[in-house]
Amino acid sequence: MPTVEARKERAPFWSSLKDRVKGFLPAKKDGDAPKFKRPKMSRMQRKEAVAGWVFASPLIIGLALFTAVPMFCSLYWSFFHYDGFNISPAGLWNYVQAFQDDEVGISALNTLIYAIVNVPLNLVLSYFLALLVNNAHKFTRVFRVLFYLPVVIPAVVSGLLWKDLFDNTYGIFNKILESIGLPKATFFMDPRTAMPSLIFMGLWGVGGGMILWLSAFKNIPKDLYESAKVDGANAFQRFAHITIPMSTPIIFFNLVTSIIGSLQYNGTLIFAPREGRGIDDSLFLFGVKIYWEAMRIGDIGYASALSWMLCIVISLLTLLLFSTSKWVFYGGD
Amino acid sequence: MTWKDLKNRLTGEAFVEDRKAKMWDFSKTTALFLGMCVVAVVLMFPYIFMVFKSLMSESEILDPNPHFFPDWGNLQWSNFVTLFTDASSGYNYAQALLHTMIIIVFNVIAIPLSATFIAYGFAKLKWKGKNIVFAAMMLTVTLPGVVTQIPLYVIYSKIGWLNTLLPFTIPNLFGGGAMYIFLIRQYMFGIPNEICDAAKIDGCGPFRIYWSIILPNCKSIIIYIVISVFNSYWGDYYGPLLYMPSSDAPITFAYAIFKSTVEGLASTRWAAVRMAGGVFMTFFPALLFLIFQEQLTDGALTSGIKG
Numbered sequence: 001m002p003t004v005e006a007r008k009e010r011a012p013f014w015s016s017l018k019d020r021v022k023g024f025l026p027a028k029k030d031g032d033a034p035k036f037k038r039p040k041m042s043r044m045q046r047k048e049a050v051a052g053w054v055f056a057s058p059l060i061i062g063l064a065l066f067t068a069v070p071m072f073c074s075l076y077w078s079f080f081h082y083d084g085f086n087i088s089p090a091g092l093w094n095y096v097q098a099f100q101d102d103e104v105g106i107s108a109l110n111t112l113i114y115a116i117v118n119v120p121l122n123l124v125l126s127y128f129l130a131l132l133v134n135n136a137h138k139f140t141r142v143f144r145v146l147f148y149l150p151v152v153i154p155a156v157v158s159g160l161l162w163k164d165l166f167d168n169t170y171g172i173f174n175k176i177l178e179s180i181g182l183p184k185a186t187f188f189m190d191p192r193t194a195m196p197s198l199i200f201m202g203l204w205g206v207g208g209g210m211i212l213w214l215s216a217f218k219n220i221p222k223d224l225y226e227s228a229k230v231d232g233a234n235a236f237q238r239f240a241h242i243t244i245p246m247s248t249p250i251i252f253f254n255l256v257t258s259i260i261g262s263l264q265y266n267g268t269l270i271f272a273p274r275e276g277r278g279i280d281d282s283l284f285l286f287g288v289k290i291y292w293e294a295m296r297i298g299d300i301g302y303a304s305a306l307s308w309m310l311c312i313v314i315s316l317l318t319l320l321l322f323s324t325s326k327w328v329f330y331g332g333d
Numbered sequence: 334m335t336w337k338d339l340k341n342r343l344t345g346e347a348f349v350e351d352r353k354a355k356m357w358d359f360s361k362t363t364a365l366f367l368g369m370c371v372v373a374v375v376l377m378f379p380y381i382f383m384v385f386k387s388l389m390s391e392s393e394i395l396d397p398n399p400h401f402f403p404d405w406g407n408l409q410w411s412n413f414v415t416l417f418t419d420a421s422s423g424y425n426y427a428q429a430l431l432h433t434m435i436i437i438v439f440n441v442i443a444i445p446l447s448a449t450f451i452a453y454g455f456a457k458l459k460w461k462g463k464n465i466v467f468a469a470m471m472l473t474v475t476l477p478g479v480v481t482q483i484p485l486y487v488i489y490s491k492i493g494w495l496n497t498l499l500p501f502t503i504p505n506l507f508g509g510g511a512m513y514i515f516l517i518r519q520y521m522f523g524i525p526n527e528i529c530d531a532a533k534i535d536g537c538g539p540f541r542i543y544w545s546i547i548l549p550n551c552k553s554i555i556i557y558i559v560i561s562v563f564n565s566y567w568g569d570y571y572g573p574l575l576y577m578p579s580s581d582a583p584i585t586f587a588y589a590i591f592k593s594t595v596e597g598l599a600s601t602r603w604a605a606v607r608m609a610g611g612v613f614m615t616f617f618p619a620l621l622f623l624i625f626q627e628q629l630t631d632g633a634l635t636s637g638i639k640g
Binding site for chain 2: 062275307
């Protein structure tokens with residue numbers, strides 16, 4: 001009985017007949033001997049090829065209309081003075097302007113500080129949190145759910161909530177500080193405390209990293225630790241030579257996604273004073289700057305140029321991360 | 334907890350010890366339990382406070398000496414009623430919820446259907462150009478949102494889509510995003526090809542195979558997609574912020590909360606009602622997470638939708 005594979009291989013009757021006929025005809029130009037050439041595609045394969053494009057057609061239409069066209073528009077407009085109505089050529093003015101605009105400098109610096117502090121801090125703290133719940137005790141499952149719950153809460157709600165917690169007069173945090181004898185804090189209302197407050201607030205989502213670390217631990221073969229112990233490796237050596245190398249794929253994944261996420265972050269729009277900019281622009285992030293240029297000032301051309309610059313920075317950073325990722329250990333032999 | 338235990342714990346290999354020592358000694362359990370309790374209290378504190386504040390009365394909110402606990406004898410459950418019945422704050426939350434529900438119902442049907450349709454072509458059919466189309470799709474994952482959001486705002490304003498629900502529904506007829514299609518494709522690789530081949534021999538075309546064989550087999554990934562779609566549109570404030578600039582736009586619930594947070598003062602009595610809105614907004618995502626924990630955390634890992 002022919003297997004399914006063999007049936008698939010068998011060409012349909014019509015095309016094999018055509019081939020047989022071709023074989024009896026004289027060779028066309030050069031004096032090659034007549035060959036029984038396999039048809040390029042059987043009828044079934046051809047049908048499948050057409051079906052493939054039909055199945056992909058919604059995607060292609062969607063990509064063209066809602067990604068390619070806007071991308072092209074934004075690239076085109078980035079070389080023009082454009083406010084949505086009047087357009088006039090600007091050459092490279094928008095890109096040159098970006099390097100002379102103080103607000104771009106401030107927002108880029110703020111974004112950089114945010115990413116550089118936030119990403120490693122979350123990585124390290126979530127590691128310790130994962131260690132805490134990395135056991136088989138029956139209550140641990142409940143705690144894992146509790147630790148992950150803040151991640152599930154919508155960003156608007158956590159913005160609303162933290163704005164309220166941090167409020168200088170009515171906020172509960174100052175009340176707590178006062179009740180344990182500490183001075184009141186200013187949180188978002190002072191340029192010096194605004195960024196640390198933002199980073200502190202970000203720690204609420206530490207459960208997201210915890211889940212990633214836990215799955216990394218789960219994938220480490222237990223006997224590695226056993227044999228390392230037999231070989232006399234101490235705790236730190238086991239940490240440095242087993243736990244960390246075996247977790248590098250997850251660390252790398254976490255690093256790439258959270259750096260990209262931090263650079264685009266514009267959540268301060270919800271809770272920071274002065275409509276997302278913070279006092280003295282202390283919380284003015286690059287994503288917020290683009291929003292301001294496009295929606296408040298209405299300089300679509302400039303905003304487009306800024307968003308392409310962000311795109312280039314993110315692409316370069318991603319490439320850099322991938323090209324320096326020799327330290328990532330993907331197992332295997 | 335001995336020093337050795339602590340050291341093992343710090344290297345992430347505690348489970349080896351756990352399995353060895355089947356009986357947990359009391360002190361170790363207590364220390365661990367206490368540690369977890371402390372973290373739980375710290376992480377749950379903001380959330381518990383939000384629930385408490387949503388039950389406070391106007392005078393409690395306006396007290397410059399803020400309370401943590403609400404007045405237990407006088408819990409203001411009416412804040413949740415006011416949220417949906419009284420639009421005099423300027424935010425019609427009931428209507429906003431209706432708009433959110435329309436968007437979600439549409440997308441929860443449109444995205445799984447169109448995304449599985451597209452993914453089937455990538456996972457199970459052989460056609461020329463497949464890899465190029467797939468690569469083009471995956472490139473959009475790395476594209477920052479702003480690159481398309483701002484020009485789309487201009488385009489929508491030209492074709493009259495601003496201040497309507499169209500920007501939140503129509504684009505999702507085309508797969509709803511590369512990540513969903515990618516995930517479903519990965520999932521479809523797990524469905525054996527033999528089933529499709531058998532159907533082919535019985536004379537089924539690719540559309541029949543997609544509809545009656547592949548789609549029913551994608552149930553668990555569809556559950557994941559539906560929950561993700563629900564969560565992303567339930568909490569979406571940024572889309573309406575861009576595409577609903579007019580004051581009489583059909584705003585969504587999340588955007589109503591956003592507007593109220595940005596515009597409202599902490600001291601007005603609407604602060605408690607707004608908190609009630611926040612509690613209400615958290616309820617469904619938290620419930621879905623509790624029910625579908627396993628699928629969601631696994632999905633979060635494979636997809637990189639880092640929560």
